[in-house]
Amino acid sequence: MDLFEYQGKQLFARYGIPVSAGAVAETVDDAVATAERVGYPVVIKAQVQVGGRGKAGGVKLANNADETREHAGNILGLDIKGHVVHRVWVEHASDIAEEYYASFTLDRAAKKYLGMLSAQGGVEIETVAEESPDALAKVEVDPVDGLSEAACRAWVEQAKLNPKADDGAVEILLKLYEAFVGADADLVEINPLILTPEGRVHALDAKVSLDDNARFRHPEWDEFTGLEKLDPREREASERGLQYVGLDGDVGLIANGAGLAMATCDIVHEVGGQPANFLDIGGGASAQVMANALEVINNDPSVKAIFINIFGGITKGEEVANGIVQALGQVDIASPIVIRLDGTNAEQGREILKAHESDRLVSKPTMVEAARTAVALARAARQASATMNKGTR
């Protein structure tokens, strides 16, 4: 789960990382009230989970109430690359002497944590990494040992910041590491981390991605949910606990396991079709989960045929079959279904489905055959509806 900047800053503040005085506002009046409280000049920043908001006019400086009113009014409701701004963060503007970059994440290849620090902040760090890799100081942290103050200091020295910033940077980075581990984050990033003319070091931005698997030990995360902007299909699926990604085609897909779900997209593509979605019902899905998945797919008007591809390991064939039967009884499934069912208790599952098979529910023995059939059915449905449209005209 990716946090908005303001949520990230609130989280940083809990770990003692200095951030500017500010607050989130959903209305122009709230923005002005915050500006009055924190003191001018203020920076008004669009809260969206997409890069490039500055260029899009989503970050503005205001010196008084009128300017705050004008900028907040323009930014709220602004569409930045498809993300509509519902909230702005208003904070006291900082004087900046230098801008740095700092982050912690997992280095998957080394299987250890990786801290990255650069004296060249404020820009995309990918660009720095590519164009001047020496400007990126790295520290490998063993998760068992953690980050010692000595290791942190050596790392900061390696980054060659302004020497005035070293002590402040060490202090912040130790706290940032604590936040990374303690808050169960996959990524914590400060860009820019700034040095003020008075010599203070301070986080001007906050990018935090939390590990959804750790939700069980973070009841406080409830405050973060429900705010992300999702494709309506993705929202419905997420509410039902399904892993769903909307795509542009017309063959609705349901599979178990991310790998098989991706392979199902690939094979539909290869036999000449276009997947409408990626949907992973996960391991050990019950009949109810299967029924939910079918309903989500059925609610997508672009779907012309449905391909269910199940290879049960932990998922049981009879549960899958019962889910399909249950969904057929509950809702009117608009598109024909092609199913390929293999693995654990597949025989039982196929037996259950047999009684319901028709030209609307077809069973195929292999993944390739099932994909071909589903793609052909989608094509036929598309042609039929095109003919119908011509007829009505």
Add this chain to the structure above:
Amino acid sequence: MSILVNADTKVIVQGLTGGQGKFYGLRNRAYGTKVVGGVSPKKAGTDVEGIPVYASVKDAVAETGATATMVIVPAPAAADAVLEAAEAGLALIVVVTEGIPMHDEASFYNRVKRDFPGSRILGPNCPGLLTPGECNIGFIPAEVAQAGGPVGIVSRSGTLTYQALNELAEKGIGVTTCVGIGGDPVPGTSFIDCLELFEADAATKAVIMFGEIGGSAEEEAAAYIEANMSKPVVSYVAGVTAPPGKKMGHAGAIISGSKGTAQAKMEVLEAAGVRVATNPTAAGELMAEVVSGL
């Protein structure tokens, strides 16, 4: 011949008394796996259809001589279960539990690697492993698999592990060992670990490797294959059609930028001499060609 497990491997199940643990523990035993014990502090002294339940892994190992475990406990308890297994000296710790926090995985992986070098973790979030006709630990539906080789299977995704077995079975090709390494951020056993074991296993003559988008495990495997493998490798990388920047299902499968895409991985693998297929069925067909030429 096989890698990691064989007919003599004695296995305990941490979580045998839970619903999933019981189902898969018994299913593994029914396949012929020597499932010799379970662990549950609260239910010590009882049994699950004849499989004795012990209070701790240490007790279970002392009583049964087990060398492997399947960890099938809820995610919040997984880290402790893995460390308990390593402390008890088990050589193979198969973690099928899914949904374990990344920081727990990073922590127990490094702890075991440093303090218990004799223990290997497979997983987490993996389907387990199978030596057909001898030993099955985990979720792999083993019925279709043919024993005896000459092909070794290694896959990141669980369901694609089954698909690989199925493709080979349909062509009448046997398997030495089939390993699902799991798609989580910190896998205890990597592609390279398995490739190395297959290269050293006399019965394995060729390897099928199923990868997926995200991370750089396939690229690392490609470099290893080019430098060290004499046996032919056939591969498929799931997610050719995945749109960039979208998270496809689990933590392993995220693409950002060009690195980590299926296309990039396939190119690197091909350059390393791997025969790359565009779907699992085509991979099975390529492997059939390889096997007929052995």
